[in-house]
Amino acid sequence: MNDGEMKLRVTPIGNGTVIDHIPAGQALNVLKILGIDRTTQATISLLMNVSSRRSGRKDIVKVEDRELKEEEVNKISLIAPGATINIIRDRRVVDKYTVDMPDLIVGVLRCPNPSCISNTNEPINSRFIVKSKNPVILRCVYCEQAIAENIADYLI
Amino acid sequence: MFAKRHVISMREFSREEIDSVLDLAESLEPYARGGGCDALSGKILALLFFEPSTRTRLSFETAMMRLGGKTLSLGPTEGSAMAKGESLADTIRVIGAYADALVIRHPKEGSARLASQFSPVPVLNAGDGAGHHPTQTLLDLYTIRKESRLEDLRIALVGDLKYGRTVHSLAYALALYGADITLVSPQTLEMPDRIKADLAGKGTMVRETHALEDVLGEVDVLYITRIQKERFPDPYEYQKVAKSYRIGAESLAGARDRLIIMHPLPRVDEIAPEVDETRHAVYFRQSFYGVPVRMALLKMLIGDRLE
Numbered sequence A: 001m002n003d004g005e006m007k008l009r010v011t012p013i014g015n016g017t018v019i020d021h022i023p024a025g026q027a028l029n030v031l032k033i034l035g036i037d038r039t040t041q042a043t044i045s046l047l048m049n050v051s052s053r054r055s056g057r058k059d060i061v062k063v064e065d066r067e068l069k070e071e072e073v074n075k076i077s078l079i080a081p082g083a084t085i086n087i088i089r090d091r092r093v094v095d096k097y098t099v100d101m102p103d104l105i106v107g108v109l110r111c112p113n114p115s116c117i118s119n120t121n122e123p124i125n126s127r128f129i130v131k132s133k134n135p136v137i138l139r140c141v142y143c144e145q146a147i148a149e150n151i152a153d154y155l156i
Numbered sequence B: 001m002f003a004k005r006h007v008i009s010m011r012e013f014s015r016e017e018i019d020s021v022l023d024l025a026e027s028l029e030p031y032a033r034g035g036g037c038d039a040l041s042g043k044i045l046a047l048l049f050f051e052p053s054t055r056t057r058l059s060f061e062t063a064m065m066r067l068g069g070k071t072l073s074l075g076p077t078e079g080s081a082m083a084k085g086e087s088l089a090d091t092i093r094v095i096g097a098y099a100d101a102l103v104i105r106h107p108k109e110g111s112a113r114l115a116s117q118f119s120p121v122p123v124l125n126a127g128d129g130a131g132h133h134p135t136q137t138l139l140d141l142y143t144i145r146k147e148s149r150l151e152d153l154r155i156a157l158v159g160d161l162k163y164g165r166t167v168h169s170l171a172y173a174l175a176l177y178g179a180d181i182t183l184v185s186p187q188t189l190e191m192p193d194r195i196k197a198d199l200a201g202k203g204t205m206v207r208e209t210h211a212l213e214d215v216l217g218e219v220d221v222l223y224i225t226r227i228q229k230e231r232f233p234d235p236y237e238y239q240k241v242a243k244s245y246r247i248g249a250e251s252l253a254g255a256r257d258r259l260i261i262m263h264p265l266p267r268v269d270e271i272a273p274e275v276d277e278t279r280h281a282v283y284f285r286q287s288f289y290g291v292p293v294r295m296a297l298l299k300m301l302i303g304d305r306l307e
């Protein structure tokens, strides 16, 4: 199935954001990072395991009537480094970019170190410095513990 | 050369910054020995110890008093009572408003970093769980510079290299000076790979051995740490290991003339008392050097701010 056919599956959206080229299986984690849960008012379409010319299978998330900001959407690069963001206006793609990992990840991941101060009820967000983007290596600003694998396991 | 507001981790120190601390400590050492000065008169240092530590606390207190300042302190009992009632962040905001700087020891890793984010005044980390204890590392470096040398140094780090945080940050700092480092530990207490990888990233390759005899004749410094009984499930195994790393007068027969022996103290029986009288023993002076080094940091953080 190509992109053309796929559009038949989901009605084209007038305005909003399409997050494309998400690794298959990560769409729900993308929503989690974006803070999109059952309380959301927006119309969301989720496509999982669609075939893609570029990468075998992929997931796609479409968020209607909301143009996601670059800094919020960049956080998904932790689990979907090749994702592309398409801003849709009047059914047309008017802007497109690949997510870029920020230098600092705030409030997205829980520190794996059980004796880290960030795992207590202090009034702070977890903070990780990105030491390397490829491969992904993060370091807790508080205890300096590194995260390099299974990043999705640490999503808050 | 020293623009820091807080002292949290050795990772944040460049070689130039370390040198500037050691230089100032050197010039303050005569005041540390007696008499003191009034560089920080009218200033208050708050000591927040959420975990017991007599040595470090007294050393900071002495340093502040030798500079003519005053201290107020929160002991472990008050500290833990406070910890139940309010967040560390709030405690820091409250006490930070009373004092000109805060010294904190806390069982949670990263607690000093958190304190620095909420404190209106400089924070000095005096140990955060298994995390950092930068003033210990700085006094170790001062001792090495003073009693041996930091250039072209050959040093053996001996004992518990797995859990001992002091050796991790010391190794890291020594890497900045290009030291030749040998790690001597029982197999079960070897330095973690991530620390070795970190050192390798700084261009320092370490050697490793299980036998102290292998290096005794070759090094300038023996840095001994305690091997804790609790790390061994089998008490017999502990006895065997502890014995093979014990330093006695006879183990020093093949040592270099100018070898110095260091230990962060308290020792249990890693070093026999007979060694205390030899020219190699510097561990009591090492502990004293904590005073001028902490004086230097306090003066830099509280006294000389260009704001």
Ligand SMILES: Nc1ncnc2c1ncn2[C@@H]1O[C@H](COP(=O)(O)OP(=O)(O)OP(=O)(O)O)[C@@H](O)[C@H]1O
Pocket (backbone or CB within 6 Å): A003, A006, A007, A011, A012, A013, A014, A018, A020, A060, A062, A084, A086, A088, A090, A091, A092, A093, A096
């Ligand atoms: N109006 C729309 N409503 C819903 N989805 C849309 C709309 N317009 C584009 N898309 C989807 O957004 C993504 C990007 O669209 P585009 O037309 O740029 O496809 P493309 O040329 O395949 O891009 P790419 O090279 O990034 O894969 C596709 O998944 C497409 O199905």
Ligand SMILES: [Mg+2]
Pocket (backbone or CB within 6 Å): A003
């Ligand atoms: Mg496409």
Ligand SMILES: [Zn+2]
Pocket (backbone or CB within 6 Å): A111, A112, A113, A116, A117, A118, A140, A141, A142, A143, A144, A145, B110
């Ligand atoms: Zn942490």
